[in-house]
Amino acid sequence: MIKTTLRVLTVFLLSFAVFAQSAPSGGKPIMGYSAQRSGDQISREGQFDSGLKAENLRDWMKRLSARPHHLGSPYNKENAEFIASLFRSWGYETTLEEFEVLFPTPNTRLVEMTAPEKFTLRLQEPEVPGDSTSGQQSEQLPTYNA
Numbered sequence: 590m591i592k593t594t595l596r597v598l599t600v601f602l603l604s605f606a607v608f609a610q611s612a613p614s615g616g617k618p619i620m621g622y623s624a625q626r627s628g629d630q631i632s633r634e635g636q637f638d639s640g641l642k643a644e645n646l647r648d649w650m651k652r653l654s655a656r657p658h659h660l661g662s663p664y665n666k667e668n669a670e671f672i673a674s675l676f677r678s679w680g681y682e683t684t685l686e687e688f689e690v691l692f693p694t695p696n697t698r699l700v701e702m703t704a705p706e707k708f709t710l711r712l713q714e715p716e717v718p719g720d721s722t723s724g725q726q727s728e729q730l731p732t733y734n735a
Contacts, residue, residue: 619631649675652671653668653671653672654722655721655722656722656725656728657722657725657728657729657730659730660690660692661692662728664728669685670685673685694730694731694733695731695733698712698731698732698733699712700712712731712732713726713732714732
């Protein structure tokens with residue numbers, strides 16, 4: 590049992606060491622690239638990385654999650670258009686596609702205890718102080734267990 594565990598651990602660690610390569614140093618090309626293309630790829634990755642800014646990512650996440658954005662909702666469409674505009678501003682040719690899919694949601698929700706006495710649950714959570722999204726109940730999907 591111990592020998593088997595050690596073998597598995599050794600294979601895992603060796604595999605991890607082989608695949609956990611960082612950017613090549615000393616002019617060794619990236620696996621799968623020629624020496625010239627490897628340098629081009631490293632340069633492009635550096636350009637991409639230099640354009641990433643934590644404040645942009647934070648702002649985008651706040652904007653994208655500010656309102657409920659489930660399938661087919663108006664804010665989901667706004668988010669798609671916002672993301673498409675970002676891609677266009679970065680020089681990508683971008684189009685939005687629309688698909689018709691099955692998205693079942695309940696028409697009626699009812700949780701009731703009938704015995705020993707009748708009790709009907711409210712099925713609505715109160716707004717949480719300090720949470721700007723918990724009060725958006727008109728835009729949210731109803732809670733349900735599918």
